[in-house]
Amino acid sequence: MDAELVALSEAVGQICQRRGLLIATAESCTGGWAAQVITHTPGSSAWFDRGFVTYTNAAKVDMLGVRMFTIETFGAVSLETAGEMAAGALTHSNATISLAITGIAGPTGGTPEKPVGTVCFGWCLKDGMPSCERRLFSGCRETIRRQAVIHALTGLILTARNMP
Numbered sequence: 221m222d223a224e225l226v227a228l229s230e231a232v233g234q235i236c237q238r239r240g241l242l243i244a245t246a247e248s249c250t251g252g253w254a255a256q257v258i259t260h261t262p263g264s265s266a267w268f269d270r271g272f273v274t275y276t277n278a279a280k281v282d283m284l285g286v287r288m289f290t291i292e293t294f295g296a297v298s299l300e301t302a303g304e305m306a307a308g309a310l311t312h313s314n315a316t317i318s319l320a321i322t323g324i325a326g327p328t329g330g331t332p333e334k335p336v337g338t339v340c341f342g343w344c345l346k347d348g349m350p351s352c353e354r355r356l357f358s359g360c361r362e363t364i365r366r367q368a369v370i371h372a373l374t375g376l377i378l379t380a381r382n383m384p
Contacts, residue, residue, distance in 0.1 A: 225257050229261045232261075233264060236317070241315075241316050244270050244317075250372075252271055254271070258373060260324070279299060283308075285304070302320045306319060306320035306342030319375065324336050325359060325362070326352040326364060337356050337358055337359070339356075340352065340354045343379040
């Protein structure tokens with residue numbers, strides 16, 4: 221793993237240990253890459269509970285409780301779906317903080333409204349409301365996925381820092 225991802229893994233571990241947080245991830249287009257980065261740091265079982273890889277819409281519904289209405293109305297790649305994924309990861313785990321990633325990494329699958337590189341994120345604290353964000357990344361599939369992982373973990377750190 222490269223130095224930037226190692227540093228992120230360590231930073232996530234430090235803030236979670238300091239704040240007493242336990243993480244769950246809900247990933248689609250990144251296929252578990254965020255969970256892999258988090259668990260790179262030895263001792264990560266102290267702050268990582270579980271990861272959900274919910275690549276299909278059915279998996280999002282079955283594993284995380286995302287409403288099919290949400291997916292049909294807003295799409296699998298939407299702020300609404302990302303928020304429900306983040307909330308669902310907390311509902312279906314022992315975690316106290318979560319992140320969600322859903323997007324279009326390409327090279328196909330984009331539309332004019334949601335081009336390749338569109339990624340939606342959600343972060344949530346137990347008993348809180350999800351905070352969501354949409355970003356547009358450029359590059360090849362691996363580059364888009366890597367940027368999404370970095371953004372998701374950076375957002376997780378900021379969520380943990382800013383919690384009451």
